[in-house]
Amino acid sequence: MKQQLTNADIFKVMEAWAPKSLAYDWDNVGLQIGSNNRPVKKVMVTLDVLEEVADEAIANHVDLVIAHHPLLFKSLSRIDTEQPKGRTIQKLLAKNISVYAAHTNLDVAAGGVNDMLFEALQLQDKEVLLPTQAEELYKLAVYVPISHQEDIMHAWAKTDAGHIGAYSHCTFRTQGKGTFKPLEGTNPYIGKQQEISFVDEVRMETIVKKSRLADTIKAMIAAHPYEEVAYDVYPLENKGELMGLGRIGTLEKQMNLKELCEFVKTALSVPAVRVTGDLTKSIKKVAVLGGSGEKYFMDAKRKGADAYITGDVTFHAAQDAEQIGLAVIDPGHHVEKIMTVKTQAYLREKFPDLEIITSNVHTEPFQFM
Incomplete structure (x- = not known):
């Protein structure tokens, strides 16, 4: 049985693309309304969160709205439900619809x-x-039996590790002899408890963006056959892509x-x-x-x-x-609406079973006569 997606799952994928750290300090990005743990079955992507957009989300039984322009940008001194902003907030809260904003971080990314x-x-x-800023880079090195080196390479590649310019799957490998002694209570992939094992291993190295480091390590450990994975992480002076x-x-x-x-x-x-x-x-x-x-x-x-x-x-x-x-x-400012279809496509690639729509509400305030 598949685990129910939550807002946190969607936010994590959005922030892998546009980390909140990229946003300008005057901006308000991330969760605007709702909670990280709320279940998600349907997402709507929009440029703006106006009252008409809230009505559209309600009519379409949406659980999460992802917007470019923050609904809550300036500090609120009151929520007046007789005013459009207050009514919008009230409607969204009443229907348990969460709102998330990716603004200047998505501009920069x-x-x-x-x-x-x-x-x-x-x-x-x-x-x-x-x-x-330039993306901070790390060198990640892991020791793996020869039989699993390709598994590690592909696990890294799925998290965008190993990218140098226009090249992907970049690794360097050095073969050597690994030693270890499984102690009591272990369940070794190779060897026996209380006996020293000598194993032909490969030290594999790759380059990882700081924003993807945690995901890359997690994927690497999942692909590694050992109970205890030996790996090293080194910060690098050379910088990644300029943003x-x-x-x-x-x-x-x-x-x-x-x-x-x-x-x-x-x-x-x-x-x-x-x-x-x-x-x-x-x-x-x-x-x-x-x-x-x-x-x-x-x-x-x-x-x-x-x-x-x-x-x-x-x-x-x-x-x-x-x-x-x-x-x-x-x-005009409204050309940023281009983000709706592109964001929808990005999320569909990451969550093929999730229903993702784009808003059909026209939020351009100007008419041309």
């Missing part, structure tokens, strides 16, 4: 919102626009600013964009940052961007960008 936008725009030669907000890259084919605007509308499914700059200007290098990114336009310029795509650009920021020759395309 590899494969997160900014990578989704980068891919949608078919950009190439990807770089991080605003680096915040941060925004991405910058090059267009597959150079186009002018007007053509790029039309392309952005199609690629991000928006009816209109706001744009600054000469529409005949040739564009090759493009920076993109989901959400509100106007304060980072100088970073885009310093990195050589011809155009910067971001939302919520204000009048003076647009003027300042125009003055330094940087074209700005504002498709």
